[in-house]
Amino acid sequence: MAEKAVQSHHVVVIGAGSTGVAVAHDLALRGFAVTVVERGAIASGTTGRNHCLLHSGARYCMSDPVSAQECAQENDVLRSIMPHAMELNGGLFVALTEEHRAYKSRFQEACQTCGIDAPWLTPEQVLALEPHVHPDNLGAFHVPDGVFDPLRFCLSFLATARRNGADVFPFTRVDELIQRGSAVEGVKVSDLHTNRVRRIEADLVVNAAGPWAGEISAMAGLMLPMDPTPGVMVSMRGRYCQRVINRLGMPSDGDIVVPQRETSILGTTSWSVPRADTIPIPEEHVALLLERGRALIPALAESEPQGIFTVARPLIHEMVKDTRQVSRGFECFDHAAEGVQGLVTIVGGKTSTSRAMAETTADLVCSKLGIQAPCRTRETRLESYRAFYYT
Numbered sequence: 569m570a571e572k573a574v575q576s577h578h579v580v581v582i583g584a585g586s587t588g589v590a591v592a593h594d595l596a597l598r599g600f601a602v603t604v605v606e607r608g609a610i611a612s613g614t615t616g617r618n619h620c621l622l623h624s625g626a627r628y629c630m631s632d633p634v635s636a637q638e639c640a641q642e643n644d645v646l647r648s649i650m651p652h653a654m655e656l657n658g659g660l661f662v663a664l665t666e667e668h669r670a671y672k673s674r675f676q677e678a679c680q681t682c683g684i685d686a687p688w689l690t691p692e693q694v695l696a697l698e699p700h701v702h703p704d705n706l707g708a709f710h711v712p713d714g715v716f717d718p719l720r721f722c723l724s725f726l727a728t729a730r731r732n733g734a735d736v737f738p739f740t741r742v743d744e745l746i747q748r749g750s751a752v753e754g755v756k757v758s759d760l761h762t763n764r765v766r767r768i769e770a771d772l773v774v775n776a777a778g779p780w781a782g783e784i785s786a787m788a789g790l791m792l793p794m795d796p797t798p799g800v801m802v803s804m805r806g807r808y809c810q811r812v813i814n815r816l817g818m819p820s821d822g823d824i825v826v827p828q829r830e831t832s833i834l835g836t837t838s839w840s841v842p843r844a845d846t847i848p849i850p851e852e853h854v855a856l857l858l859e860r861g862r863a864l865i866p867a868l869a870e871s872e873p874q875g876i877f878t879v880a881r882p883l884i885h886e887m888v889k890d891t892r893q894v895s896r897g898f899e900c901f902d903h904a905a906e907g908v909q910g911l912v913t914i915v916g917g918k919t920s921t922s923r924a925m926a927e928t929t930a931d932l933v934c935s936k937l938g939i940q941a942p943c944r945t946r947e948t949r950l951e952s953y954r955a956f957y958y959t
């Protein structure tokens with residue numbers, strides 16, 4: 569029997585956060601027929617409300633070198649395929665105390681090992697670049713961090729996926745997985761504008777529902793031990809730095825200030841919650857972020873919060889030993905191993921590594937459907953986010 573052409577294989581992707589949109593783009597570029605369904609607006613989950621740091625990898629170079637290397641590589645790729653969705657402004661890892669400066673040689677070695685360019689700046693050089701950083705700073709590493717706009721990020725992937733034939737349905741919630749026996753053969757969705765219910769048949773379904781991935785896999789009777797791990801962020805009125813300002817040391821609470829348009833985002837904290845939908849904002853987290861943010865940039869004391877928000881990292885239980893010693897890597901599950909054909913789940917990672925997550929997922933989809941189509945997302949420049957509205 570002749571093999572089916574790649575275009576005749578239909579894949580439904582659940583979720584239009586950074587993971588789902590990157591998967592949709594990769595699959596559409598390889599020639600698959602792709603449908604994306606998202607229960608809210610594009611990027612309305614975790615992706616739309618994170619710090620928006622395009623990781624250089626430096627943040628994890630001492631605690632999680634594998635993720636750090638992945639970030640460093642993906643940083644290069646994203647800079648070249650979607651410069652229009654980024655502010656390529658760099659970042660500093662600042663030593664404020666002797667305790668922080670004691671990390672200097674370890675951080676330098678770790679950056680070298682991970683392939684991250686990180687020259688050391690004297691306190692005077694730091695202040696010349698960033699006049700609001702604490703005047704008594706003891707110097708800083710300069711790294712290739714950046715800042716992305718999460719909506720533009722997702723729209724660029726989706727505009728390109730659409731150009732390659734994908735259909736995108738926001739405000740379309742998956743209520744059930746269509747199953748024949750235990751095999752998944754599509755999704756039953758509600759259009760939340762019209763309340764119309766419809767079936768979308770598929771050769772394969774990719775569950776990219778982020779911290780809600782456990783709820784999707786439970787529809788097929790599967791137990792995915794999600795451990796939603798939120799963080800609080802405080803958006804301060806005014807832009808007090810041009811680069812991402814990190815405190816030198818191991819990743820910890822309240823150690824980063826990210827400039828986002830005319831605001832400064834103070835981040836973050838980390839703990840576990842049972843469900844990603846209802847996350848309380850502990851007052852002591854806000855107080856800690858304000859205190860530590862102002863230690864890095866004293867002028868923030870003149871500003872006030874204009875928004876306080878939280879979202880949950882889409883992590884699974886094995887990744888969370890202690891919420892600060894969490895692996896920032898990702899996992900791609902072929903549920904055939906648990907007896908359910910036709911369903912793949914991708915969780916974990918970061919927005920900064922979504923392209924690599926998509927490559928792994930699309931490779932698995934190809935191998936499951938018997939398709940040979942190489943990944944081309946590394947070298948394919950994405951459409952502008954604007955094209956989403958007229959593609």
Ligand SMILES: Cc1cc2nc3c(=O)[nH]c(=O)nc-3n(C[C@H](O)[C@H](O)[C@H](O)COP(=O)(O)OP(=O)(O)OC[C@H]3O[C@@H](n4cnc5c(N)ncnc54)[C@H](O)[C@@H]3O)c2cc1C
Pocket residue numbers: 582583584585586587588605606607608611612613614615616617618619620621622623740741742743776777778779780797798799800801836879880881882915916917918919920921
């Ligand atoms: C506090 C914090 C700060 C972070 N900061 C950064 C950072 O600075 N840089 C970085 O690179 N990463 C950062 N991350 C990590 C990053 O935000 C996540 O890894 C990434 O956003 C996950 O994307 P996702 O697409 O997997 O999940 P999501 O963005 O949550 O997308 C999943 C989508 O699935 C949809 N969905 C759920 N259920 C259904 C259903 N039944 N039907 C249809 N759709 C459904 C949801 O509405 C949602 O839009 C941060 C994470 C946290 C928690």
